[in-house]
Amino acid sequence: MYVKTISSSTHSQFINITSLIEEAVAESEILSGIVTVFVSHTTAGITINENADPDVKRDMLKVLDRAVPWEDPEYRHYEGNTAAHVKASLMGNSTQIILENGKLQLGMWQGIYFCEFDGPRQRKIQIQILGK
Numbered sequence: 001m002y003v004k005t006i007s008s009s010t011h012s013q014f015i016n017i018t019s020l021i022e023e024a025v026a027e028s029e030i031l032s033g034i035v036t037v038f039v040s041h042t043t044a045g046i047t048i049n050e051n052a053d054p055d056v057k058r059d060m061l062k063v064l065d066r067a068v069p070w071e072d073p074e075y076r077h078y079e080g081n082t083a084a085h086v087k088a089s090l091m092g093n094s095t096q097i098i099l100e101n102g103k104l105q106l107g108m109w110q111g112i113y114f115c116e117f118d119g120p121r122q123r124k125i126q127i128q129i130l131g132k
């Protein structure tokens with residue numbers, strides 16, 4: 001297993017981690033198999049989406065903020081970060097990518113994103129690569 005650490009700067013941010021995952025793949029020397037990317041955090045997520053137009057990232061964050069506002073008088077969670085927990089579950093905490101001939105089989109427009117919903121923080125990304 002590989003562990004990569006990243007720093008987020010805001011409480012609502014998508015960070016492209018595709019190159020970090022490619023680094024782990026290269027270190028593993030595994031050419032074909034399955035790559036699992038997992039975050040063990042309750043206020044952050046992982047998603048795969050557009051890596052060409054940066055406005056997609058911006059628009060997604062905007063939609064998430066609109067759907068799940070940071071403040072709501074009905075939230076009860078004592079930490080005050082209910083929105084971050086909800087958004088993390090909406091994105092999910094892992095993804096899998098097929099690895100073939102040493103290359104992640106991402107589509108031309110796809111990137112792997114770490115989704116920060118409660119930063120700034122230091123975060124840990126776990127990567128498991130199974131194959132040969």
Ligand code: ZN
Pocket residue numbers: 077079080081082085
């Ligand atoms: Zn909390």
